[in-house]
Amino acid sequence: MASIAMAASLRTFLRPHRCRLLLRQSRSLSASAAPPGAAAASTVIRRSVVEVLRERGLVEATTSESLGSASASPRELKAYCGFDPTAESLHLGNLLGLVVLSWFRRCGHNAVALVGGATGRVGDPSGKSAERPELNLAAVETNSNAIKSLIGQILDRAPEPSQHSQSGKNLNLEQNEQALVNSGEKMGSFQILDNYDWWKDITLLDFLKEVGRFARVGTMIAKESVKKRLMSEDGMSYTEFTYQLLQGYDFLYMFRNMGVNVQIGGSDQWGNITAGTELIRKILQVEGAHGLTFPLLLKSDGTKFGKTEDGAIWLSPKMLSPYKFYQYFFSVPDIDVIRFMKILTFMSLDEIQELEESMKKPGYVPNTIQRRLAEEVTRFVHGEEGLEEALKATEALRPGAQTQLDSQTIEGIADDVPSCFLPYGQVLKSPLVDLAVSTGLLASKSAVRRLIKQGGLYLNNIRIDSEDKLVEEGDVVDGKVLLLSAGKKNKMVRIRASHVPASVDRAQMTTLVGPEISARFVTQNTTIRFWWVWDCCQGYK
Numbered sequence: 001m002a003s004i005a006m007a008a009s010l011r012t013f014l015r016p017h018r019c020r021l022l023l024r025q026s027r028s029l030s031a032s033a034a035p036p037g038a039a040a041a042s043t044v045i046r047r048s049v050v051e052v053l054r055e056r057g058l059v060e061a062t063t064s065e066s067l068g069s070a071s072a073s074p075r076e077l078k079a080y081c082g083f084d085p086t087a088e089s090l091h092l093g094n095l096l097g098l099v100v101l102s103w104f105r106r107c108g109h110n111a112v113a114l115v116g117g118a119t120g121r122v123g124d125p126s127g128k129s130a131e132r133p134e135l136n137l138a139a140v141e142t143n144s145n146a147i148k149s150l151i152g153q154i155l156d157r158a159p160e161p162s163q164h165s166q167s168g169k170n171l172n173l174e175q176n177e178q179a180l181v182n183s184g185e186k187m188g189s190f191q192i193l194d195n196y197d198w199w200k201d202i203t204l205l206d207f208l209k210e211v212g213r214f215a216r217v218g219t220m221i222a223k224e225s226v227k228k229r230l231m232s233e234d235g236m237s238y239t240e241f242t243y244q245l246l247q248g249y250d251f252l253y254m255f256r257n258m259g260v261n262v263q264i265g266g267s268d269q270w271g272n273i274t275a276g277t278e279l280i281r282k283i284l285q286v287e288g289a290h291g292l293t294f295p296l297l298l299k300s301d302g303t304k305f306g307k308t309e310d311g312a313i314w315l316s317p318k319m320l321s322p323y324k325f326y327q328y329f330f331s332v333p334d335i336d337v338i339r340f341m342k343i344l345t346f347m348s349l350d351e352i353q354e355l356e357e358s359m360k361k362p363g364y365v366p367n368t369i370q371r372r373l374a375e376e377v378t379r380f381v382h383g384e385e386g387l388e389e390a391l392k393a394t395e396a397l398r399p400g401a402q403t404q405l406d407s408q409t410i411e412g413i414a415d416d417v418p419s420c421f422l423p424y425g426q427v428l429k430s431p432l433v434d435l436a437v438s439t440g441l442l443a444s445k446s447a448v449r450r451l452i453k454q455g456g457l458y459l460n461n462i463r464i465d466s467e468d469k470l471v472e473e474g475d476v477v478d479g480k481v482l483l484l485s486a487g488k489k490n491k492m493v494r495i496r497a498s499h500v501p502a503s504v505d506r507a508q509m510t511t512l513v514g515p516e517i518s519a520r521f522v523t524q525n526t527t528i529r530f531w532w533v534w535d536c537c538q539g540y541k
């Protein structure tokens, strides 16, 4: 239960005259924060962030027309988007929120990403046909921390309007971004907040008195998220019914205390967003709070990209490698690629249009646009390093690639490629035809032989021409792995290190395996080498 002091401060802020005072303060603060060059920039015709978003297909609805005019001057707006910590990572659908926040920043406004440490414990009924399972507190905390760190990294990578694309070509800035660059203004800032920080101190009595009293049950029941659920067999719990007011109050709290005046979200968030603008109007008795929703990103089967279905496109590299993330975009169908480019990248619309036209020209190499899309989105989500990792892995897994494979690259994609563990002794000197079958790459030796004849079998990306090929020591990359490929189907063979003995005496090893191998052992005393030698030892025995 809340401290008395907190309850008192809540009451204080809810007094209308005080709120108006605070609002005036925050307005004048943002005006005085404008850098000296800003005046010159006003001679350039700016388009508002809302126009920019609309042109890219990122606006489904706004709560008020006045958002457009308010958004024309930099620093006028502070937009927030909330994410409940219901998983350890955000997913592709959530990326839209981060992209839209980044557009606000690129157009000179500030942004807040809010992690729902409190709302995550309640569960948003929007778009859900049944009550969400309750999350335990430890999971909420782990997920919140992971999501905060992920959001921080991604928002940090939003390219500044003045930046150039990888190709060195100017990014062809949107008009108002160009104005910012000309005036020397910086991109807007961002903050990451957690709504548990205020909810933890608010008592039920405070809430009922200060917020509940202003909410109309009729309006709440009319929200799409509630209407649908009330018609279902299980109905809806009081807890989930309250969700819209929690989110509504978040907006009010940040509007009052932090100058946040826009809430954005997917179109499923409309009811919760308007709950916020209504509370602000009723309780604080001020206008000036806006909502903006963007269309939900849907899969080809019409279902929403989310976290609850199989094969989610996670943004955290721990849950989906940059390689797989990159591959997803590389394989986007032609029909979706331009739309994805508009909504998920910061490339200018002119450049996107040029690319779209190039697709229709004779000689267009399939997937050229997808490659660019994959690069742009992977760079934003996983950074330059993640993109490099993805490109390296893509190349490594391309049969016939000329690149020298190293075990680090191959191990880096271990989770993305079917793999099996085999003892070194079983791999060394074994006929490749046998290995291709025992690893499960192909079903029979005759199938392997046929493939070799057709030129489709590769060992470490090198085409195998002979059916009699034996695996040599040099084929096992860094003594750890080898990569077999049947056309585009890859299979990684990893050398098993599981039966490494707890201790082997080096002198004993020398006598067992001879000086040459023992010398390797001395210089490369790693677990794998250790095992490698041990396996040879067994061979020598």
Ligand SMILES: Nc1ncnc2c1ncn2[C@@H]1O[C@H](COP(=O)(O)OP(=O)(O)OP(=O)(O)O)[C@@H](O)[C@H]1O
Binding pocket: 081, 082, 083, 084, 086, 092, 093, 094, 096, 097, 124, 264, 265, 266, 267, 268, 269, 294, 295, 296, 297, 298, 304, 305, 306, 307, 308, 309
């Ligand atoms: N496919 C999507 N397209 C656009 N926005 C999305 C998509 N999925 C989620 N969002 C938006 O991301 C924000 C956070 O949503 P949230 O964390 O609840 O994810 P969720 O995908 O709705 O969760 P779940 O899969 O559990 O339903 C909201 O603004 C929501 O509208």
Ligand SMILES: N[C@@H](Cc1ccc(O)cc1)C(=O)O
Binding pocket: 081, 082, 083, 084, 114, 116, 119, 124, 195, 246, 247, 248, 250, 251, 269, 272
């Ligand atoms: N309700 C949002 C998350 C959110 C939480 C708190 C907010 O104040 C805003 C948004 C969602 O689940 O998708």
